[in-house]
Every structure is written in structure tokens, then in C-alpha cells.
Amino acid sequence: MIVHDGLENLLNYLEDTSNVKGNASLVYLPQDNREVLESFKDCFNKKISFTLSSGHTGTTGGCVPLEGAIISLENLNKIINIDQKEQIVHSQSGITLEDLEKEVNKFNLTLRASPTESLAFVGGAIATSASGVRGFGYGSIRKYVIGLEVALTTGEIINIKRDEIIAKGRCFDFEQEGRNFKFSIPSYQLPNVKSQAGYYAKDNMDLIDLFIGSEGTLGVIVSCELKLQKIPFNIFDGLIFFPQEIDALNFVEEVKELKRKGEIKPASLEFFDKNSLELLKNEYSFIPDSEAGVYFEQEVEDETSFELLLLRWQELIEGNKGLLDESIIADTPEQRKRVFDFRHKLPQMINEFLRNNNQVKVASDIAVPDDKFNQMYDFYKKIAKEARIRYVNFGHIGESHLHFNFLPSNDQENREAKEYLKKLCQRGVSLGGTVSAEHGIGKIKKPYLKIMYNETEIKEMTTVKKYFDPLCLLGLDNIFDKEMLASSGRNY
Ligand SMILES: Cc1cc2nc3c(=O)[nH]c(=O)nc-3n(C[C@H](O)[C@H](O)[C@H](O)COP(=O)(O)OP(=O)(O)OC[C@H]3O[C@@H](n4cnc5c(N)ncnc54)[C@H](O)[C@@H]3O)c2cc1C
Known part of the structure; x- marks a missing residue:
């Protein structure tokens, strides 16, 4: 696998459009799912945390590491399949929205729900549930995600299809990769507006919605399936x-x-x-x-x-x-x-x-x-x-x-x-609104998340985070302060 160290090779990954300045010791550039898991193992052996980086067009510092390593998804950039009949694209997560659009346009198809910044990667857009200028007509990208493949720091790669894994009330209980997953989701009510503030949580929700918008804190989205539309006349x-x-x-x-x-x-x-x-x-x-x-x-x-x-x-x-x-x-x-x-x-x-x-x-x-x-x-x-x-x-x-x-x-x-x-x-x-409708919390919006949810509710989110990433290796300082992860029950 390609791994770079040295400041000159890392500089590009140490900022996004929030202007938060980062710090890291190396960057992994996995080319496939196996290499993604290998990079996890290597970080674990080195006892360092890691931050996921896609197009680094985010506005809240989410992809900017404050320490440890970076896993850049830029080499996971292939289209896997375009199903013209069903109007679905299946792609790796590191393709830019611009390149994805060019490819699907060849079949008179389009991702009209695409966020404003075309240099964002599809995985980054899903991780922040981005929306953009066409949110008015189309809503956020969330609505169009029908499949996700997610690599977990525990070594599993789980496949989630929309409408297949549904919570009972606020509790998930399902099998994947020979493992039983059983956990509760936070108890708060989402505001009745588009919102990208913390984890998605609703009664009887779809598992796929938990990973959409989780800002690189639960797992690595390695590939996705998106529903497309015909290009308008x-x-x-x-x-x-x-x-x-x-x-x-x-x-x-x-x-x-x-x-x-x-x-x-x-x-x-x-x-x-x-x-x-x-x-x-x-x-x-x-x-x-x-x-x-x-x-x-x-x-x-x-x-x-x-x-x-x-x-x-x-x-x-x-x-x-x-x-x-x-x-x-x-x-x-x-x-x-x-x-x-x-x-x-x-x-x-x-x-x-x-x-x-x-x-x-x-x-x-x-x-x-x-x-x-x-x-x-x-x-x-x-x-x-x-x-x-x-x-x-x-x-x-x-x-x-x-x-x-x-x-x-x-x-x-x-x-x-x-x-x-x-x-x-x-x-x-x-007024019944959200502190973040589309950009997420990342590193710079954490004080505002505390206006929306109380400490108990934020702790409920950290419990979900730790369920999927027990050693808290992934996306440290995104959404929650890392001290909060330490204080709510487990070491990292
Ligand atoms: C000029 C401009 C205009 C913009 N306008 C809008 C707008 O109108 N609406 C809007 O919603 N956004 C907008 N954005 C923000 C930005 O484009 C989105 O937040 C974008 O979706 C982030 O994608 P990215 O690939 O750059 O992700 P990054 O910035 O690299 O990462 C964003 C977050 O996702 C995590 N992440 C990245 N890849 C993965 C993955 N594969 N799996 C799991 N987690 C991952 C990162 O760790 C980080 O927390 C704008 C940005 C710019 C520069």
C-alpha cells in the first residue's frame, strides 16, 4: 500500500475550507478494501488514531487530523457498475462528484441531488449528508443512497442496503459478517427541518441512515449505491x-x-x-x-x-x-x-x-x-x-x-x-431548527451541538460511536471532544 510521511507530502491533507490547521505523521492511500483494513491494523499497531480524508472541501474541519494518521480515499475512485434500467450507480467512495456525474451522464442519467462543490468525493458527501443548491428540489444526498459498504475498525466490512435493516423502536439487532450487532440509538428527537447535527436517530429507522452523515466517526464508507434520475429535457x-x-x-x-x-x-x-x-x-x-x-x-x-x-x-x-x-x-x-x-x-x-x-x-x-x-x-x-x-x-x-x-x-x-x-x-x-443543516459538526461546530442536545444525549451518541469503533481510533475530535470519549466509559 502507498504510505507517505514527511510534511511536504502531508500538507495537502492538513486543511479544508474551514481553515482549521491540522497535524499528522503519515497518510495511507489504500487502493482497495483489503488495504483499508490493513491501514487500520497498522494504526492499531502503532497506537495512533486516524482521520478520513476525501475531497477536503468540507467546511468544519472534519477531514483535518489533529494528530495520528490520515486515510485518504482518493485511490478508491472507480465506478463499479451503472445499471441503466434501474437507474443506479455503484461506485467506490473516492470518486469526485464531477467524475461520477460525467460517467452517469453518458447514459442520460444524473445525480441531481449532488451538492454544490463538484470536487467533493461521493463518500465525503455521504459522510456529511451534503445537500447544496438543489436541496430545495431534491433534499440531501441521503435520500438517494440505497446501499453502503462500510469498513469498521473492528475488521469487518458490512453491507447495508436500504430497507433491509430496520430498528425496533430505538434498538438495532442484526447479523452481519457472522457477528450479531445489538445496540441502541440516541433518544433525542430530530428537528423537523433538514439537519446534519450529530447522528441520525429516529424510531424504527433504517441502519443506512445512521452511517449517512456520521462524519467519519463510525466507519469508512468504501463503496455506495446511489439512485439516479433521467437528465431533465x-x-x-x-x-x-x-x-x-x-x-x-x-x-x-x-x-x-x-x-x-x-x-x-x-x-x-x-x-x-x-x-x-x-x-x-x-x-x-x-x-x-x-x-x-x-x-x-x-x-x-x-x-x-x-x-x-x-x-x-x-x-x-x-x-x-x-x-x-x-x-x-x-x-x-x-x-x-x-x-x-x-x-x-x-x-x-x-x-x-x-x-x-x-x-x-x-x-x-x-x-x-x-x-x-x-x-x-x-x-x-x-x-x-x-x-x-x-x-x-x-x-x-x-x-x-x-x-x-x-x-x-x-x-x-x-x-x-x-x-x-x-x-x-x-x-x-x-425556533425548532438545527445548528447544522448540511455541513456537519466536524471540529469547529461542537460548541453549537451542545445548544441542540444535552450532555446525556451527546453521551448516547458516543456510546454508538464506541460500539462500532471500540478503541476510538477513527475521526477523533469530530462531533465530540476526545476527552468526552474517554470520560464516557472506555479508554481509547
Ligand atoms: C465552494 C464550496 C461550496 C460548498 N457548498 C456546499 C453546499 O451548498 N452544501 C453542502 O452540503 N456542502 C457544501 N460544501 C461543503 C462540502 O463540499 C461538503 O461538505 C462535501 O460533501 C464534503 O466532501 P469531501 O469529499 O470534500 O469530504 P472531506 O471534507 O474530505 O470530509 C468530510 C467529512 O467526511 C468524512 N469522510 C470523508 N470520506 C469518508 C468516507 N469515505 N467514509 C466515512 N467518512 C468520510 C471526513 O472524515 C470528514 O469528517 C461546499 C464546499 C465548498 C468548497
Whole structure:
């Protein structure tokens, strides 16, 4: 197996987009399942922990090791099978979403639920239950995962198919690899919004959902099966600017209402506040004077519905005072790419700002129930006023889920921003929301998880972690402090 040591070979693995800085002594690059298990054994013999690394595009430091070794999945990058009839792709976990999409597109198939960052690996996206710009229309990648092969640090590789292993209430009891697995899942109630904060736990849940979103703490996803869709007949995108923020918010409300009624079915509905547009103006001079912007993506079934839908969106935009002449409606692949790149540029610019100022990310990932969104939005504005730290607020407004990103330019501002973020999370949770809707907890969101779940509930998660990884070798410091793993009953 390929193993590298030496700082120059490791540097690439010691950060993600959170700007958390890591430390490790070596990286394993397994090429197959046997080598994955071999790397576990080697770490065990060396008495070191290890962290799983895929595309390192995560935003919470999950793939960044603080000590020990890295297992990089980049060589597990093969498509195993594409079943055209059933519309299923079976692949190893280390393939990028971009490469996976290219391969399935050859068969007129697509993973439309794909998260925004195409350089993420499919295993990384599943491990964080990522969603992205099409979450509005498609939900998170979780919904499309129908099979997982997971390597456990105890030496087994378990195969989990959706709908096959179901809990009785909160208890699992099943056989795999000649072993009986019996354990309880945490007792908390998940919020009624998309959430990626800690382990998935529900009465009578499917085992596959426990591993999806477990952020590299329970086992290594070595391969997966995903349900695909046919590529839509056509798609058009809109990038619409509004003179006043309230016009954009009214537009969003109307679109959401029409979606609820089933009159339109946009795949995406994304928001940019004035500060986001000001930052983007550094790259895109065409942005007009406006207080807010909205990006949407509309799929079309045939030529007739194309014309009708286009007219419907134009009415909606004009009815809400959108600046139609200065906005963009894109319906060719080239134009659509330009509009999508615009949407994607903002998080990239934020990450660049943080890197240049040597600051760790301080950003919200809060989703609240739709009927509480206005209250949450007012609270963002209140905190922005109080904090007087540069910020941008943007993201998945269709799902009442915004990323309020502080842009601290020094350590003092960063410390203050974290306190304000705590207040935002408290407010989000009090409104029935989650502290993390899609990015996970990783290393930097642990204080906020404690707002959502009490100590007992977090300990219940550590019990599950220790059931699958008894020596606590895997993904240390992700989701829980490693001291918590030691104090809740077992050594590591
Ligand atoms: C510009 C930009 C925009 C983004 N926009 C979005 C967005 O809109 N929505 C969204 O959800 N995310 C978004 N992200 C975040 C990111 O793309 C996702 O979190 C992504 O799914 C992580 O995938 P990765 O391969 O980079 O994983 P990594 O960052 O390498 O790892 C993420 C976590 O998963 C664990 N892990 C990795 N591989 C495995 C495996 N095979 N088995 C078990 N555990 C594993 C790691 O240990 C770590 O804890 C964005 C990122 C960027 C840079």
C-alpha cells in the first residue's frame, strides 16, 4: 500500500475550507478494501488514531487530523457498475462528484441531488449528508443512497442496503459478517427541518441512515449505491436582482407558496444579501445597484412547458419588482454554467478572504421551519447590527436555511464572531431548527451541538460511536471532544 510521511507530502491533507490547521505523521492511500483494513491494523499497531480524508472541501474541519494518521480515499475512485434500467450507480467512495456525474451522464442519467462543490468525493458527501443548491428540489444526498459498504475498525466490512435493516423502536439487532450487532440509538428527537447535527436517530429507522452523515466517526464508507434520475429535457436558471430586500423576500415567499401548491417545481432557490452582492461585484461588474439577489433553477419536461414556465417566472419576477432587464435568465449550457459559477463563487471568495486573513470560518448553517423563517431573518439583522463585524448572508432560502458568514479580519473579531454565532444558534434551536443543516459538526461546530442536545444525549451518541469503533481510533475530535470519549466509559 502507498504510505507517505514527511510534511511536504502531508500538507495537502492538513486543511479544508474551514481553515482549521491540522497535524499528522503519515497518510495511507489504500487502493482497495483489503488495504483499508490493513491501514487500520497498522494504526492499531502503532497506537495512533486516524482521520478520513476525501475531497477536503468540507467546511468544519472534519477531514483535518489533529494528530495520528490520515486515510485518504482518493485511490478508491472507480465506478463499479451503472445499471441503466434501474437507474443506479455503484461506485467506490473516492470518486469526485464531477467524475461520477460525467460517467452517469453518458447514459442520460444524473445525480441531481449532488451538492454544490463538484470536487467533493461521493463518500465525503455521504459522510456529511451534503445537500447544496438543489436541496430545495431534491433534499440531501441521503435520500438517494440505497446501499453502503462500510469498513469498521473492528475488521469487518458490512453491507447495508436500504430497507433491509430496520430498528425496533430505538434498538438495532442484526447479523452481519457472522457477528450479531445489538445496540441502541440516541433518544433525542430530530428537528423537523433538514439537519446534519450529530447522528441520525429516529424510531424504527433504517441502519443506512445512521452511517449517512456520521462524519467519519463510525466507519469508512468504501463503496455506495446511489439512485439516479433521467437528465431533465431542459433547465433554465435565473439570477434576479431586486431594488429592495423586501421585494426579494416576497418573491421567495411567493415561489415557495407556489411550490407547496404544486404549481411550479424549482430545483433551487437561493438568496444573496446586499453584502454578498457587494463582495461579488469585485468579480462580476454586471451586478446592478440592488439590495438582494435570488438564484433559481427550473427543470422543464418538454418544449410547451418551457414557454409556459418561462412566462410564469417572468410574471413572478415583475410582480415582485425584480429588475428583469438587468437580471439573467439562462437556458443554454454555457449561460447556465456562467450563472452557476456566479452562485458558487461566493463561498469560494469567503474561503479566500479567511485564508488571506488567517481566520477560521465562523458561519451559520442554521435551518428553521418555514413558518419561523421571518423571525430568524430578523434576528440575523439584529445580530449583524450589534456585532459590527463584516459579514455576508446567503444560501438556501428555499429551505429556510442561510449561511450567515462573519468575515473577521483579526483574532479579536473572530472570538467575538463565535459568541454571536452562538446566539444565532440558540435562536435557531429555540425556533425548532438545527445548528447544522448540511455541513456537519466536524471540529469547529461542537460548541453549537451542545445548544441542540444535552450532555446525556451527546453521551448516547458516543456510546454508538464506541460500539462500532471500540478503541476510538477513527475521526477523533469530530462531533465530540476526545476527552468526552474517554470520560464516557472506555479508554481509547
Ligand atoms: C465552494 C464550496 C461550496 C460548498 N457548498 C456546499 C453546499 O451548498 N452544501 C453542502 O452540503 N456542502 C457544501 N460544501 C461543503 C462540502 O463540499 C461538503 O461538505 C462535501 O460533501 C464534503 O466532501 P469531501 O469529499 O470534500 O469530504 P472531506 O471534507 O474530505 O470530509 C468530510 C467529512 O467526511 C468524512 N469522510 C470523508 N470520506 C469518508 C468516507 N469515505 N467514509 C466515512 N467518512 C468520510 C471526513 O472524515 C470528514 O469528517 C461546499 C464546499 C465548498 C468548497
